[in-house]
Amino acid sequence: MDTIYRKIRQTGGRITAVRREIIAVLHRSSCLMSGAEVAAALKKRGLRPDRSTIFRALSFLAEQGIAVRKSIAGTDYFEIPRRRHDHLVCVHCKSIEKIAVNSELARQERKIAARKKFEVTHHSLEFYGYCKNCRG
Amino acid sequence: MDTIYRKIRQTGGRITAVRREIIAVLHRSSCLMSGAEVAAALKKRGLRPDRSTIFRALSFLAEQGIAVRKSIAGTDYFEIPRRRHDHLVCVHCKSIEKIAVNSELARQERKIAARKKFEVTHHSLEFYGYCKNCRG
């Protein structure tokens, strides 16, 4: 957390109330959140920044490599990655659930980097389908 | 290919020129294509359907389980899945390259289905980073 603040200051960035709270929200959730979900979480904490400010902050965090951005079903989701994990996405109710990571992936990532001369920064693995409540 | 036509007719759907060509285009490419890319490919074949028609056709194919839809960097991509494969996405030039699949994934998919009572219809695995041309 302090590591994040240091990283931001290092490049001339500033720790504002909005950024501090967004980082806190993402850090606590430790799972994907959309811009709208972040906005809702901030509201509960008494902050109502403009949508553009939220998106700017999230884009900023993604550019800094602090957060990761993933597009799912037409909207952008963000998270501050901690332990490696992936997601189950219900195509019916749109719920997103975190699942334990495939440990093979880390190994494969390295193979790809070598074989394809591709520098992997992050990955995105989602299983789509019907969740417990929506199937049948 | 005929299997696809049969599947469409089975539910009262109709084989129109636009649908036939979109299926052909997706089938030949056998990799992710955006709505705009599909439109360009159709243009080369002498067809200029409205954007809405293209999106309706692609959504239709996805609903029928014939094509798969994936959101990458804010736009929707479609493909008719043949052999399992995944993608390398360059965050700089936005290029998308197909890669051989991690065969472990199929196994993990089954485990998840059982453990989480989640019915997996398809998955999406992308490695993000810098391609050969864009790194450095």
Place this chain on the structure above:
DNA sequence: ATATTTGCAAACGTTTTGCATAGTG
């Protein structure tokens, strides 16, 4: 003091919709 971040309003690109017309089976 200076450079960065914010709010506002407006633009953007992609995807979706309503409705009358054209086309398929």
Place this chain on the structure above:
DNA sequence: CACTATGCAAAACGTTTGCAAATAT
């Protein structure tokens, strides 16, 4: 013939931008 798919125009959606005012360092 009955029903499905298309074109058009317009809206919806999430995201991005320009600029002047506010804020962090």
